Amino acid sequence: PLHAHDHSHEHPHDHLLQAVLHTRARSVALVQGLSDADCTVQSMPDASPAKWHLAHTTWFFEEFILAPHLPGYRVFDPAFRYLFNSYYETVGPRHPRPQRGLLTRPPLEQILAFRAHVDAALQRLTREAAPASLLELGLHHEQQHQELLLTDLLHLFAQNPLHPAYCAMPGAAPGPMPAAQNPEPVRWVSFSGGLTDIGHADERFAFDNESPRHRVWLDDYALAQRPVCNADWLDFIADDGYATPALWLADGWRWVQEQNIRAPAYWQTHGDGFHTQTMSLHGLQPLLPQAPVTHISFYEADAYARWAGARLPTEFEWEAASRRQPLSSATPAQFADHPWRLPLPADDAATDGLQTFWGGVWEWTASAYLPYPGFHPAPGAVGEYNGKFMSGQMVLRGGSCATPPGHIRPTYRNFFYPHQRWQFTGLRLARA
Amino acid sequence: PLHAHDHSHEHPHDHLLQAVLHTRARSVALVQGLSDADCTVQSMPDASPAKWHLAHTTWFFEEFILAPHLPGYRVFDPAFRYLFNSYYETVGPRHPRPQRGLLTRPPLEQILAFRAHVDAALQRLTREAAPASLLELGLHHEQQHQELLLTDLLHLFAQNPLHPAYCAMPGAAPGPMPAAQNPEPVRWVSFSGGLTDIGHADERFAFDNESPRHRVWLDDYALAQRPVCNADWLDFIADDGYATPALWLADGWRWVQEQNIRAPAYWQTHGDGFHTQTMSLHGLQPLLPQAPVTHISFYEADAYARWAGARLPTEFEWEAASRRQPLSSATPAQFADHPWRLPLPADDAATDGLQTFWGGVWEWTASAYLPYPGFHPAPGAVGEYNGKFMSGQMVLRGGSCATPPGHIRPTYRNFFYPHQRWQFTGLRLARA
Amino acid sequence: PLHAHDHSHEHPHDHLLQAVLHTRARSVALVQGLSDADCTVQSMPDASPAKWHLAHTTWFFEEFILAPHLPGYRVFDPAFRYLFNSYYETVGPRHPRPQRGLLTRPPLEQILAFRAHVDAALQRLTREAAPASLLELGLHHEQQHQELLLTDLLHLFAQNPLHPAYCAMPGAAPGPMPAAQNPEPVRWVSFSGGLTDIGHADERFAFDNESPRHRVWLDDYALAQRPVCNADWLDFIADDGYATPALWLADGWRWVQEQNIRAPAYWQTHGDGFHTQTMSLHGLQPLLPQAPVTHISFYEADAYARWAGARLPTEFEWEAASRRQPLSSATPAQFADHPWRLPLPADDAATDGLQTFWGGVWEWTASAYLPYPGFHPAPGAVGEYNGKFMSGQMVLRGGSCATPPGHIRPTYRNFFYPHQRWQFTGLRLARA
Amino acid sequence: PLHAHDHSHEHPHDHLLQAVLHTRARSVALVQGLSDADCTVQSMPDASPAKWHLAHTTWFFEEFILAPHLPGYRVFDPAFRYLFNSYYETVGPRHPRPQRGLLTRPPLEQILAFRAHVDAALQRLTREAAPASLLELGLHHEQQHQELLLTDLLHLFAQNPLHPAYCAMPGAAPGPMPAAQNPEPVRWVSFSGGLTDIGHADERFAFDNESPRHRVWLDDYALAQRPVCNADWLDFIADDGYATPALWLADGWRWVQEQNIRAPAYWQTHGDGFHTQTMSLHGLQPLLPQAPVTHISFYEADAYARWAGARLPTEFEWEAASRRQPLSSATPAQFADHPWRLPLPADDAATDGLQTFWGGVWEWTASAYLPYPGFHPAPGAVGEYNGKFMSGQMVLRGGSCATPPGHIRPTYRNFFYPHQRWQFTGLRLARA
Ligand SMILES: [Fe+3]
Ligand SMILES: [Fe+3]
Ligand SMILES: [Fe+3]
Numbered sequence A, B, C, D: 001p002l003h004a005h006d007h008s009h010e011h012p013h014d015h016l017l018q019a020v021l022h023t024r025a026r027s028v029a030l031v032q033g034l035s036d037a038d039c040t041v042q043s044m045p046d047a048s049p050a051k052w053h054l055a056h057t058t059w060f061f062e063e064f065i066l067a068p069h070l071p072g073y074r075v076f077d078p079a080f081r082y083l084f085n086s087y088y089e090t091v092g093p094r095h096p097r098p099q100r101g102l103l104t105r106p107p108l109e110q111i112l113a114f115r116a117h118v119d120a121a122l123q124r125l126t127r128e129a130a131p132a133s134l135l136e137l138g139l140h141h142e143q144q145h146q147e148l149l150l151t152d153l154l155h156l157f158a159q160n161p162l163h164p165a166y167c168a169m170p171g172a173a174p175g176p177m178p179a180a181q182n183p184e185p186v187r188w189v190s191f192s193g194g195l196t197d198i199g200h201a202d203e204r205f206a207f208d209n210e211s212p213r214h215r216v217w218l219d220d221y222a223l224a225q226r227p228v229c230n231a232d233w234l235d236f237i238a239d240d241g242y243a244t245p246a247l248w249l250a251d252g253w254r255w256v257q258e259q260n261i262r263a264p265a266y267w268q269t270h271g272d273g274f275h276t277q278t279m280s281l282h283g284l285q286p287l288l289p290q291a292p293v294t295h296i297s298f299y300e301a302d303a304y305a306r307w308a309g310a311r312l313p314t315e316f317e318w319e320a321a322s323r324r325q326p327l328s329s330a331t332p333a334q335f336a337d338h339p340w341r342l343p344l345p346a347d348d349a350a351t352d353g354l355q356t357f358w359g360g361v362w363e364w365t366a367s368a369y370l371p372y373p374g375f376h377p378a379p380g381a382v383g384e385y386n387g388k389f390m391s392g393q394m395v396l397r398g399g400s401c402a403t404p405p406g407h408i409r410p411t412y413r414n415f416f417y418p419h420q421r422w423q424f425t426g427l428r429l430a431r432a
């Protein structure tokens, strides 16, 4: 992830440094109320321990900014270079990913000391020495791991028969859940096609995979005004959606059979086979009919769309549509500053535009995660950030209720393998 | 695979039926000289026994054409519906794919009797009853399996320490191999971009995945005049290409490590670690420096291109370029009617165009195998032919030395998973 | 397997050589009526192709007898040393066991030529040159593989939805099956304990694992007069035997759960869930209530015995009991010269002794396969014959309907892993 | 595990209860200085978290003693019946073993509250209500888990590149390690055979698998005066012991190849390939030449013995020999009350008997873990304690440096699968 241009003029040094430190403080706030054990265990190879996220994001600043750019910087612990490198082959060998959860030492408090050490050093970075683009990259990297930290914790707690609630915001009770009601029927919002510019254009930060900006031809298309909701999904289940092979991609059908998939992840089956609750960051919660369905794989999203006689939008259609639904402080959107950390129903249902377009759930697109024409990763280790993952994954757009506010933008490309569903993933229908 | 229009007028019934029967006769010719055992064993789950290919293509005609359309048709053996259905969920349950090689019964001769029974019935199809589009589909389906039959046999024989040669053409000695020489240096052939129509347009047969024709924006680009050759690949190996993680996609690097990949499939390692021979349908053969490299995965093709400072073309760039290199009887091309069933050096090296563009080796593209805008599979079982595989695979273009002549066209999309390499797969470099 | 003493005096050279050649001719007779494909395919890693058995037993004579002892012997094909060595590390590297079924070449006829070549050479062995003990070992080795050839073929055919019958004895119709009738109730035959000599004692051939003869203390015990029958097993199933964890060893319970075991191997489940047929070497056959149950694992035998309030006998109890039921030409026994190659009901039901004690089904014992006190394998490669398998396996006694007549004796120890059940395995109850 | 007789007369109630509470207090002491995270993580399916051991042993008292026998007992948390049942099918379903490490909740402090709750209730057990035999079983069960707790922690810490030391005994520095010296040569201590009584005989506690006492015939034999030491093992490695297939059981050789075994578990390989350190409960420590080798599998023990021209003793030989080396307070032995929690060299080297016969390392025997003649497990859930594991495992004798003092006796049978080596396992040679 690299922004293409130096825009240190728009984020003067002090401003940028404050943003970095503010973001980093939020990471620590996320684990308040959690035990060392909660922060240490790894519930599956795809997930990482919270402690690991806290340490790895800190290592990122140490490795790429402080060590090369802050004269006299003292590395906190040389062993951390091995322990908390994620996947940077250029940096060197690293602790195997599936064994991240075996590191009961260093304890959480030592990781917090590591963070304080690095934060203090960051404050010593002078305006001259500070590589603004790397600082900004570190900030956005930290935000990405904040979202993973939440979804990884949810996965961990969902394996626990006690269904513990994640309570990271002491004193900030999220208020009452909305009352159950039926979702409004699907309406189609139309968009005109044509030659369309896609990709990052302005001087603000973006990851390298959002560039270069390039032209794409789009036919006319329409998007549903709202995401697919839990009530819709219960209809899909009731219509034997999970047992009808004609609805599924071949890979998806194999996945459904082998994993015995019968509902979104975290939905609870009761004795009578009905689903009325779901595990969430707030523990077991009722399934709200009008809330966006979440924790579904691309395979499920694709099968649902086929069942509904529609399709998924491409990432280009989504990005073009976002011009009609620009993200601003006035746009209704649910990000990780919302007290409820589960997708809520639209509070913008009155509008005639696209509801809960931003935040809430990441929306699977029909687009494979591939390089844009002319894409080149940055030289050096940070070039490994995005480019090497451009194989086998699908693009998601729009952010979720676990995405830090300020982290998302119209050109932002998230990506996961088609079977993965521990993120807050959902879908919005499209058609010609 | 479905052609969109009825074009029985261009293939009058008798002509089409003759073409079907001629194609089917060629399938039987492919196993001449093979034993029942050669035709029965399955060397990996991705491959199928030759006997199974012969039976499955025949079942296709019985299930989709004869049983519904030929009055009084007697099914040869009702058990074959279960044994030789490949993946048509709509048709019903089927013999598990990984167990296809356990069917020592029915013996080859009974499969040949099945073929004769179906061929005889096909000849009884009247002009009125014959569903021309299905007959044409059956023909092209049979051709696809002819290519698989060859590559599956090669895989089987490559597992045998005796390195048996496949000798399907008795009396047709392929003549001498060309002498080894260095490939000519890469030259770049330039193409102008712009809005380009992609996909099937005319009335001839095409699979459903080649439609609808649609517009795509292309920037200017260039293609190498020749595929990457064995000599190039030896340079890549000598430069530690297989041991340099920065060259690889993350999925590819994992694959290289886990499978201990060090060279294209079938290359033979000798005591000194050098590769000078490869297993082929003609048994062990010397590695010709100037012949296209083959049996490489998409991961390898992608890594090579990065090493070479280039990239793979998209499938759209390839298709647009094919307009400058149209396929006609005068175009140099190596298909499965060539006595050598391994990729040969260009015999069109004198031209200033694209050498061995058609046939020889399938060329991996940078494009994921996805539906074209507006794609809809056909209703019924044949709708399962292509559409349900549009996930996780990459597109290849151009045909190979194992592709039946007449089977390929500019819009033809072949597709395999990025790790697969038992087909005759190679690559051609592209750049802006 | 090695006999301890030279007893060439009892098997004069000509006699022994005739016995070897007679045994080898019987191996070839076993594959009459089978196709090359039937003889080539490997249906699971535990099984081997018939062709492989025919070649491996021949390699045994070539490697251990002809090459070292027959002056001027010409090795048939040097590649066979690699292809047909089973597990003799001392001899050198070998073709991987799970890939034995990929050897479509050499074809069956070449294996038969190999056999003829070796048979002819064996006949040139002079009395002086012939190592009698190795010839005898080769004979018994060949007999062991004859039994495996049959059980491996049964496993292969049992995977085929067509349920082919193995018909190795053309012109020898096995006659009618006995009529179904209830087995007679269990009666207990008592034996006195005491210090008992166990193991091979006389000068006839025995494998090395039957020695040294040694003393074992036995308490008094009793054996059921007949093996457990199919009718008994149906009672066990009806009483939820497969669903009652308290009946099972922990390893067995895991196996039952993971493999979803609900009945003996090859029993056919019908729509109503009842078992009335079983796959056999004669194709599908009715389950005879009074015939010994077969194709059960040690885990199942052990669970059944617990359910029945009894236990399995130790191998020492079995061997001691055999003194009251000596094997002679007058003893009722069903071996592989019987036209029915499935366990038949006792035809010795009138006796007051142990019915179908010899042949019919191998009887699982409660004894782990361990070396007898003072056991030492022979030096050299043949020392790998038995000793290295003395870990993790259980002893079976008595021979089966697939055991060549003359191959069995009171001290004979067969051994398999506790989960294996593709041999003709059954059980007889014991108690104090 | 059940003792056969009521011997409440020898352990009067108060005495027994004090012993139980004393043992339970020791369990808590074992985790002093560990973090919640250290006590929560599971490093492999064979191991359990320390927290789980603490809770499971407490559940054992609640389930089998307090709930049925203490009137008015209030279950601490009904969910614990599911969470902390290990393998008692009779009790009901339970949390899957491989997921024990995902239970970050309940936290360690709640498990300690559970323990206090149960301890308090135990003290309310009147002399009349208390089932003495179950209390004693609970005590010995707790001791077994104390040993597992230590070996499981060692396995966890051994996966951590920081090599943390387990420091359970604050204030009790273990003193200096002995100086390195060569072990004394092997001397053979002879024993006379004959009919020998084996198994539990007196009125003290024993597990059910040590009964019934029964007669076994033994030939004369000899045992090495000392266990195999690290210096011996380095010789075995230097002589290519791990690369010589003829030394290994077939199962063992496969294990060595597949797992790439080259040394005992926890030995550290340095750049030059030499082993000079081992991971231990005290962190990295030098390999003492004269200390018993430990963390070896049965396969390794068996291969070493073959290499040394000797064999492993049977469990009967070991038990008979123990009569010459009775365990008393005067016998040199290293149990878990020793400050060094790794096997130390013999401090009884001067004796002419068997050195470090008790404690130090468990000694693999040549005996499969099978029921003694006439063995019957107890009725009810506690009958699942030992009997159902009598399959596929090998017997070990003598206790280790992690075994609680007082837990071991001459008839004690420990058992593990032949590949397992995370216990303190070693060997002593035997011969005729
Ligand atoms: Fe990261
Ligand atoms: Fe097909
Ligand atoms: Fe053999």
Ligand SMILES: [Fe+3]
Pocket (backbone or CB within 6 Å): D056, D086, D141, D145
């Ligand atoms: Fe326990």
